[in-house]
Amino acid sequence: MTMKSWVPAVLALAVFSVPAMATPFCNDDRGGVSITFGVGGPRSSSEFDQNQLDLMQLRRMGVDASSVERWNGCLRAFVRSPSGGEIMEYYDPNTFRQVF
Numbered sequence: 001m002t003m004k005s006w007v008p009a010v011l012a013l014a015v016f017s018v019p020a021m022a023t024p025f026c027n028d029d030r031g032g033v034s035i036t037f038g039v040g041g042p043r044s045s046s047e048f049d050q051n052q053l054d055l056m057q058l059r060r061m062g063v064d065a066s067s068v069e070r071w072n073g074c075l076r077a078f079v080r081s082p083s084g085g086e087i088m089e090y091y092d093p094n095t096f097r098q099v100f
Helices: 003-017 045-060
Strands: 065-071 074-080 086-091
């Protein structure tokens, strides 16, 4: 057996034997239009303001988040853990329910 004949089989085995990482996906269907101009630089103030509003809402609900951002249609929150570190948690942007 030549190297060329077994390489594709080994690659296929490696790809299909590794479990897929679960990525949360939320359906943020609030609509609206967002237009941003510029190259690089800091985030827009409207994005910053939205993140701060989301952070305040999660805190009102008892989530000890240090920061929140919109990611993959979800709210990605960095939440303080009881051990003192931080963990990432995902929340639906419409209901603020945790997404697993």
